[in-house]
Amino acid sequence: MNVARYTNVDTFKIEAEFITPALIHGADTSKIELRSAPIKAALRYWWRVLYGSAYLFPANNPEKLFERESEIFGSTKGASRVKLFLLSNQTQLKDQPVGDFLALGKNIEAVHAHNRQINILQYLSYGTQRQNDGTARALTTDSPFTFQLHVDKKYSDQVFAALYALSCFGGLGGKARNGFGSFHIISCDKNGTDKVKLDKDLLCGIPNWLRHDPAPFPVLNHESHIFQTKRKFTSVADALSEVGDSYYHARMNLENAHSYLKRFEVSRPIVQATTMNPRLYPRERRTKPFHLKVIKENKSYIGQILVLPTCYSQEGNCQDYLQAVHDMTEYFRKNMIDVTDRILPMQGNNNGA
Numbered sequence: 555m556n557v558a559r560y561t562n563v564d565t566f567k568i569e570a571e572f573i574t575p576a577l578i579h580g581a582d583t584s585k586i587e588l589r590s591a592p593i594k595a596a597l598r599y600w601w602r603v604l605y606g607s608a609y610l611f612p613a614n615n616p617e618k619l620f621e622r623e624s625e626i627f628g629s630t631k632g633a634s635r636v637k638l639f640l641l642s643n644q645t646q647l648k649d650q651p652v653g654d655f656l657a658l659g660k661n662i663e664a665v666h667a668h669n670r671q672i673n674i675l676q677y678l679s680y681g682t683q684r685q686n687d688g689t690a691r692a693l694t695t696d697s698p699f700t701f702q703l704h705v706d707k708k709y710s711d712q713v714f715a716a717l718y719a720l721s722c723f724g725g726l727g728g729k730a731r732n733g734f735g736s737f738h739i740i741s742c743d744k745n746g747t748d749k750v751k752l753d754k755d756l757l758c759g760i761p762n763w764l765r766h767d768p769a770p771f772p773v774l775n776h777e778s779h780i781f782q783t784k785r786k787f788t789s790v791a792d793a794l795s796e797v798g799d800s801y802y803h804a805r806m807n808l809e810n811a812h813s814y815l816k817r818f819e820v821s822r823p824i825v826q827a828t829t830m831n832p833r834l835y836p837r838e839r840r841t842k843p844f845h846l847k848v849i850k851e852n853k854s855y856i857g858q859i860l861v862l863p864t865c866y867s868q869e870g871n872c873q874d875y876l877q878a879v880h881d882m883t884e885y886f887r888k889n890m891i892d893v894t895d896r897i898l899p900m901q902g903n904n905n906g907a
Contacts, residue, residue, distance in 0.1 A: 564710040566703040566750070567641075569740045570721070573848050573855070574790055575655045575692035576735035577679075577728035586649040586691045588699060590638045592726055597636065598627045599772075600724060601716035603862065606773035608761040616770075626709045635706035636713055642699040652679065652692040658791035662799055666811035674798040675791065678732040678846070692734075693727075695790050699737075711759060718756045722897065723780075723845050723860045733794045733846035733857075758899050768865040768872065772843070777876070779861040779883055780897050781890035786854035793848045797857025801846060804885035808878055816878040840866060843879055858893075859886055 659675025
């Protein structure tokens with residue numbers, strides 16, 4: 555490798571490990587494929603979550619945000635200042651049929667359906683299995699992987715904060731918002747010598763998110779919360795089942811059976827609703843404002859949900875949507891533990907990004 559190209563660049567070597575199965579494939583879902591592109595895309599997303607509000611409040615300037623994002627992560631007009639290299643050999647990665655993990659899921663009573671049970675992990679992974687038979691491959695839990703980041707020193711702190719946020723709240727691959735592809739960072743070296751401490755101090759430079767409203771795309775805002783399960787688990791499947799159970803009941807308790815208005819506000823499409831009334835419930839996509847996650851703490855596992863409301867309406871009329879998200883948030887508050895102040899700085903950088 556020609557290191558001369560990386561003058562004024564910080565180099566991070568990250569050793570990580572998947573906590574939940576990762577649904578990472580190419581076109582063939584029978585073969586797993588871990589590549590650098592999805593990691594870079596996830597870094598870009600979480601950078602925007604952390605720093606995007608600085609360009610929207612008080613001045614609404616999404617063009618400036620796109621300009622800065624492109625400056626860091628690249629665009630058709632310029633190269634990325636972030637280079638990522640996977641050091642893991644594909645042949646060293648361990649995989650299994652995703653159905654092996656789903657079979658460990660907790661069975662719960664289906665809401666609005668008498669005497670019917672559902673496997674909560676199958677519910678969370680719906681659409682990812684080959685004809686829902688569980689034969690698609692997934693990277694196994696405890697699969698290690700190593701990669702290297704080369705970042706322009708000017709943006710090093712922000713990009714590493716985005717990596718920390720990705721490891722705390724997100725995942726890689728299909729159904730990442732439903733807890734699949736959760737991973738944690740085992741160790742990180744900076745420039746070959748320094749060990750990087752991984753804690754919430756890395757987020758101290760983000761804008762003061764408590765002052766900001768939900769935006770047209772996901773950014774931290776005053777409606778954001780982080781909830782964790784009330785107890786720890788010795789099994790990854792049990793931890794994901796527990797947090798999936800909370801999400802399922804919060805969503806289903808929004809309204810009565812065969813009523814979809816509130817659930818349709820939260821996420822789309824809903825197949826049953828579209829089939830019933832395609833004009834009222836068009837087949838359009840809206841990603842839910844929740845990130846489910848399993849985190850590892852020593853030898854235990856904890857389920858987690860990040861609430862990240864987004865005002866999708868260009869007219870700013872988001873009241874029905876925000877009310878539905880609020881109702882689900884209140885369900886989480888009653889049945890989980892609010893750990894927002896443990897993980898996010900309660901006062902960010904007032905000067906913005």
